[in-house]
Amino acid sequence: MKIALVGYGKMGHMIETAAKSLGHEVVVTVDVAAKDASALVSAGDYAAVAEAVKKSGAEGVIEFSHPSAVIGNLNALIPLGIPVVVGTTGWAKNEAEISSLLEKTNGVAMRSSNFSIGVNTFYKIVEEAAKLLSEYSEYDVAVWEAHHNQKADSPSGTALEIARRVMKGNSSKTEMVFDAFHERPKANELHVSSTRIGSVPGTHTVFFDSPADSIELTHRARSREGFARGSVVALEKLVAKLASGELSRGKLYGMEDLF
Ligand SMILES: NC(=O)c1ccc[n+]([C@@H]2O[C@H](COP(=O)([O-])OP(=O)(O)OC[C@H]3O[C@@H](n4cnc5c(N)ncnc54)[C@H](O)[C@@H]3O)[C@@H](O)[C@H]2O)c1
Known part of the structure; x- marks a missing residue:
């Protein structure tokens, strides 16, 4: 072509x-x-x-x-x-x-x-994990991403899609917050945070956290x-x-x- x-x-x-x-x-x-x-x-x-x-x-x-x-x-x-x-x-x-x-x-x-095929599969894994854990109110969830310091936008488009999938799986999260919190987060707020550093081609993590344990799902682009x-x-x-x-x-x- x-x-x-x-x-x-x-x-x-x-x-x-x-x-x-x-x-x-x-x-x-x-x-x-x-x-x-x-x-x-x-x-x-x-x-x-x-x-x-x-x-x-x-x-x-x-x-x-x-x-x-x-x-x-x-x-x-x-x-x-x-x-x-x-x-x-x-x-x-x-x-x-x-x-x-x-x-x-x-x-x-x-x-x-x-x-990336890996990321598009990761979206599905995240949505399913959010859905499974949404049945247990003790699990909170947040999204974090890191990219190289030349990237012009934040959060990354990928982090936004991950956050949308979390919200699809867990209906108690209804609002994304991208800035730093200056008060306690509300239960319906999903924190989506970004780091810009060096040459990172793209790392995305979803954290699930309860008083007893935590689960971290990470996709790391290698190039x-x-x-x-x-x-x-x-x-x-x-x-x-x-x-x-x-x-x-x-x-x-x-x-x-x-x-
Ligand atoms: N969708 C994905 O999988 C994916 C992956 C990596 C990067 N990106 C995105 O792709 C974009 C480009 O990334 P990059 O790393 O190549 O950036 P880059 O800065 O290396 O390259 C961007 C190029 O676009 C040129 N440009 C600016 N305005 C233009 C215009 N009107 N017409 C033609 N060219 C123009 C710039 O001069 C520059 O050469 C960014 O938005 C980045 O976030 C998407």
């Missing part, structure tokens, strides 16, 4: 390697700052991003840029009608806007805050290659499922629709 990469930073470079190793051709790399990108555009010029992708003849787009640019990029890319895989995090609040653009333009996109490969496989699956009629255009999909 001919693939366009929008955002040619750390992830963009890894995705290029993964795409090539899976037999695809990277026809354009678009960035606002990376000197080695094949199309260098001005920051904020989203029309130029879309133009570069259109000109390349790409059959699929993978977008890993910056939380401040992703919505501009998507508004420009989706009307092209080419399937878009979005890895950039930090735009959950704009999902309804992007879904309605997809419907209006008959475009198609999928997004995941984490393309970012798994995310890169996962995003290419997601694009392959999206295109294949559209061709087979299993998925239809006009929608925003997630990992659960593809894997």
Whole structure:
């Protein structure tokens, strides 16, 4: 497949390697700052991003840029009608806007805050654990994550999804709190805390704690290659499922629709 990469930073470079190793051709790399990108555009010029992708003849787009640019990029890319895989995090609040653009333009996109197979399995384990322990009121629960000090958003998109799964499994937790507490947490509050340090590719822990014991479930990413490969496989699956009629255009999909 001919693939366009929008955002040619750390992830963009890894995705290029993964795409090539899976037999695809990277026809354009678009960035606002990376000197080695094949199309260098001005920051904020989203029309130029879309133009570069259109000109390349790409059959699929993978977008890993910056939380401040992703919505501009998507508004420009989706009307092209080419399937878009979005890895950039930090735009959950704009999902309804992007879904309605997809419907209006008959475009198609999928997004995941984490393309690792391990993490997507971890979501299910966490939801089940939260459900099992929710029957015992002595168990409290919290979510913690650590990432490298270049990450622009916090908490991570993955931590937010983990927190959503905890709340799905344990209905007594109804509100996420991201800041430090300056008073005792209320029983319905789920603490989701973040640490930014060094080069950590991504660690997520769910703590269950009772007066008698504690259970800690941890997913630790070893490198970012798994995310890169996962995003290419997601694009392959999206295109294949559209061709087979299993998925239809006009929608925003997630990992659960593809894997
Ligand atoms: N979903 C996942 O599995 C996953 C995994 C890792 C990282 N991420 C996310 O992917 C994003 C990128 O991560 P990274 O480590 O590659 O960051 P990075 O800073 O190394 O690279 C981002 C690149 O995007 C470029 N950019 C900024 N605005 C742009 C625009 N409008 N058009 C094109 N390019 C633009 C920057 O110049 C930079 O080169 C972040 O949001 C990160 O949280 C997601």
